Amino acid sequence: MVNFAALGKAGTPFQVRIERGKIKEFAAATRSENPAYWADEHPVIPPTFLTTQMFWQEWAGQDASPWQAVEFDQRRGMHAEQEYVFHGPPPRAGTTLTARSRITEIYTKQGRRGGTLTFASMVTEFRDESGRLVAEAKLTGVETAQVPGEGV
DSSP: OOOGGGTTOBOOOEEEEOOHHHHHHHHHHTTOOOGGGTTOSSOBOOGGGGGGHHHHHHHHOGGGOOGGGGOOOTTTEEEEEEEEEESSSOOBTTOEEEEEEEEEEEEEEEOTTSSEEEEEEEEEEEEOTTOOEEEEEEEEEEEOSSOTTSOO
């Protein structure tokens, strides 16, 4: 059962060090040939690079991610959407950001095939050394009313 009390819960801030090698690894994994990721000494991050913050949260400790507080049943949960917003140029290698995640939405709606769908969103804000908001990553997950294949 989804925990609606998780709405507004925030994780502890954690550091995100943007490293040149990690940008190149990410570009290679996504098969990008964009020279902006390869040639520069301080390359800009690919737009979806911020997805890797989920790993940083794990390394930062359990308190960094409030997502577990939503209590989705993973047998019925799915990743529904991912969105990135940059408030200026994307960060470059050599930058250290402070990130903090917060549960921003939890709501239900009726599914087309019957059954209730529960949605939850988590926004992670990325701030530079001066505290300026650089980027936001929004993750939306959905939980179905039944485990797929059961009750069909």
